Amino acid sequence: MGAAAVVVYSFLDDESQDSESDWYGSDSDSDWYGAPASNGKFGTSPSPHAPKPTSTYFPIMGSRPYICAPVDRQTGQDQIAMRLELNDRGLYGQPNKKLLSEFFPARPRGRGSKPHGDILASLQEFYGDTYRPSARRKRRGKRRILTKGWKAIPKPPEGYEGRVKDKDITDALMPILNGIISHQGLSGSRVVVDCRQRYMPTFSGYAMTRHQRLFLWGAGSAAFPHTSGVPPSSALGSKKMTKNESLVDWRWCVIPILIKSERTRGIEKNQSVVQLAQDVREVFAAQPNRRYVPSLVFTETTLELFVWDRMGITFSEPLDYHAEAERFCDMIASIASWSDERLGFDTSEEFADGVVRILANDVTYVVDAVRPVIQPYSIVNNGMTCWLARRQDESKNDTTHLILDAWSDSWEVDKKVMAKIEELRSEGQLQSPADLVSFDVVQRPPANSVKSKRRLVVDSIRANRGSNGMLGNTLNLEHSRLVWGWRGNDCVPLEKFTSMLELVCVLRDVAQELKTLYLEHKIVHRDIAPWNIFIHRDAEAPPGRNARGFLIDYSHAQFMHEGDNPPRQDPTPGAYAFMPFHALENETTTHCDDLESVFYVLYFIIGWHTDFDLSISRLKEEEVNWMVSQWVDDMGEIDTNKRGKVAWSKRCCLENIKFNQYFRVQTVFKPLEPLAIELHRFFVTRHAHGGANGGTPEQDFTEFLGYFDETINELRDKAPVIPRKREEKDHTDGGHNEEYRTNDIDTRVSKRAKTAL
Secondary structure (H helix, E strand, O other): OOOOEEOOOOOOOHHHHHHHHHHHOOOOHHHOOOOOOOOOOOOOOOOOOOOOOOOOOOOEEOOOOOOOOOOOHHHOHHHHHHHHHHOOOOOOOOOEOOHHHHHOOOOOOHHHOOOOOOHHHHOOOOEEEEEEEEEEEOOOOOEEEEEEEEOOOOOOOOOOOOOOOHHHHHHHHHHHHHHHHHHOOOOOOEEEEEOOOOEEOOOOOOEEOOOOEEEEEEOOOOOOOOOOOOOOOOOOOOOOOOOOHHHOOHHHEEEEEEEOOHHHHHHOHHHHHHHHHHHHHHHHHHOOOEOOEEEEEEOOOEEEEEEEEOOEEEEEOOEEOOOOHHHHHHHHHHHHHOOOOOOOEOOOEEEEOOEEEEEEOOEEEEEOOOOOOEOOOOOOOOOOEEEEEEEOOOOOOOOOEEEEEEEEOOHHHHHHHHHHHHHHHHOOOOOOOOEEEEEEEOEEOOOOOOHHHOOOEEOEHHHHHOOHHHOOOOOOOEEEEEEEEOOOOOEEEHHHOOOHHHHHHHHHHHHHHHHHHHHHHOEEOOOOOHHHEEEEEOOOOOOOOOEEEEEOOOOOOEEOOOOOOOOOOOOOOOOHHHOOHHHHOOOOOOOOHHHHHHHHHHHHHHHHEOOOOOOOOEOOHHHOOHHHHOOOOOOOOOOOOHHHHHHHHHHHHHHOOOHHHOOOOOHHHHHHHHHHHHHHHHHHHHHHHHHOOOOOHHHHHHHHHHHHHHHHHHHHHHOOOOOOOOOHHHHOOOOOOHHHHHOOHHHHOOHHHHHHO
């Protein structure tokens, strides 16, 4: 998933959930998106709990492979993580002079009328005669003096005397912004909400905001979950929230707003961007139908527009909203009245009747669970979002499709790869339980098009930002939508495996698919990770033989040969934790790289978890060997060379012949230790002396698959199928591996593996 993806798992334990239900009510998790109102009154309130991820693995972009525990926003660790993610993605960029004119184009004023009426005339209580320094300065650094401006907003101090408080700016701006919205008659669906002293549900746990933060709340369209009522603009100051106050949630955030004084905005410029980025990340996470997120940064004199998308940030030059008050009012009125499409929502995904409806290739699919199975918890990545869905004409219990949205730098390459995969399926060379239903780019009308000329354009970073000149050195990612289909409705992510036999069988199927792709068409996947692997179970097959594994995302795949298929300029080649060290070191891709990633996925499960329930059995970094722990992030400092450290660590681990020096398999997964040892020896042999000791690609794939076949045969004879949900006594050990513990594991290890030991 994006260069260095982060994996986050279940954030709240049972005890913390119970305590939070005392604060916010006791609504069930099934009401996460709210329920329709009745009789015009506020209906069933949405569950105010932080939306739990439905997947153990939560891909996140950044310089970290994954997070081991909930990140505490109060300690600054979250800001460190965000700095890593935004590094070289606009954090230190230059303002874009075209951004304001692109999002707020000049409008003709026929017959002397104004675009949104005479807003200033209705705000004479706040705007009028004043004497205040302007944001603009003269040649010698002295500020210009304005005689008109917003009266309640503090004046910037002259020199170094005095200091403007962020709180005072926030208090003054709130009535102005809501006054503009009220003038437009939008108070029933838009309101600027003061987030200070509020506990905001986030994907990393609840947090009370420490900086001055507002957001424009919105509802009333298919882009937002259904609700009724409008939250109060200011916090009530009570720990016990009312139903309407519980609507202050990222699911209804139109745009986030950050307030900073000129002094703090200037001295802590990058810090301000990081704080705003934390809010934008929560918007993307809570609104999986969001393509990009506009946001505003206010000081006592200026306004800046930031636009966030899957490639980073672009931001405008500061606008003096005192000197250009009419333009400022027009901007706020425009944002409040923007269409869902202009706000950055994907209008092909909409909320209706308690479900999500998604349009793909002129076919409507229904998502009953409302939340994605997998989605990113970050800003800069390929935006991979997966939904389990059914066709609109199917019954509610038939979940037979997987819809995958992603942003790719070269959709044409993806299309060629998928064509080759379909060719192999039709010829019977590639056996997979899932069929490709459709694969196409998402199209939408241009943002500034006239309704009578609504030609469709490809949804891309270029189209969203407005022009080629606004891309700079950024690649133009395109929004694609892929739909898989299968028979039966039991299809789950890899993390939902129920036994060691099922785990090994699924990874074996993935390795077989990689073999076919490479030998037939020289295709390498380059993004093998747990969230890219799904399990399909056949209810009619006997236990232990009913699970099939398959890959769902090929957005990083590449043809090995050159000519008409040049190497992709992919900014996010995969997750650090699962990337082969050749890729981390930007070396030439080999046929063994994908197999190396399969080994990392296997070890991540059997070496980092003490139970089959991966969401509660994750080891901490300090409980893992120091060398292997380098694959995850050190939260103590911002490490700009993390990629190099991960590559060095993996090279050391795979060039050392002694498996147990760096690796340790957890007790519950001990039966898989011989397999891990054999695979480790396999890579030690090939990486020794510059990788010259391997065989042909076909020989390497056959040998690699052979180790899985041996393990599968042994497990089918001896290992019981362990249900995912076990009694409490089973969590300690349960005795289900007693047979293996009493046997000598070394008797099932080959001579070559013993040598490696």
